[in-house]
Amino acid sequence: MSVNVAVIYYSATGNVHQIAQAVAEGAEKAGAEVRLRRVTELAPDAAIDGNPAWRAHVDATAADVEVATLDDLEWADAYAFGSPTRYGNVAAQLKQFIDTTGGLWQRGVFWDKPATAFTSAHNVHGGNESTLLALYNTFHHWGSVIVSPGFTDGVVYAAGGNPYGTSHAGGTGAPEENILQAARYQGARLTKITKRLKGLAES
Secondary structure, eight states, X not given: OOEEEEEEEOOSSSHHHHHHHHHHHHHHHTTEEEEEEEOOOOSXXXXXXXXXXHHHHHHXXXXXXXXXXXXXXXXXXXXXXXXXXXXXXXXXXXXXXXXTOHHHHHTTTTTTOEEEEEEEXXXXXXXXXXXXXXXXXXXXXXXXXXXXXXXXXXXXXXXXXXTTSOEEEGGGOSOOHHXXXXXXXXXXXXXXXXXXXXXXXXX
16 A cells, blocks of 8 residues: 655745655655645735746646645545645745634544655755755644654765755756755655555565
């Protein structure tokens, strides 16, 4: 039997999108059924059009990646959330989606479900860790089981050594292969621990 993993993210110019894809790949390779979903863009067109990379990414993913719904959260056995850093915190677009989950929270949908997070800031010390910890605050309230990568594999060190989750310094350009490898590992680790919690043999 497989487990269901929802990879839900917000990405402006595409860095978090690439990491999300890698997390999904790692989860699928470890035996999960994955839904890769983006949250709704809230920024006005004037802001998006002011950054050609932002506009290009919005247009490129509009038809290729489905928009996240609450049904995706109910369907999933585990969650991976991704957000760029906004002043050391979660982007408004992802936070707005999270803020619609009250009904699911009240019904206990999130209880005991593994959850992890990934992020990207412009600089190495631009708020990556605080953004991940902010997402983990939500998981604490949900009653989820936080599954961080920790220092459990060499790929974590090779990607900069962030034990809280895969992170990327976006000012250097698109995520390099070491970052994507860490993201794949994170997705696989999430899947393997979800299987253990559900009493399923690892494939």
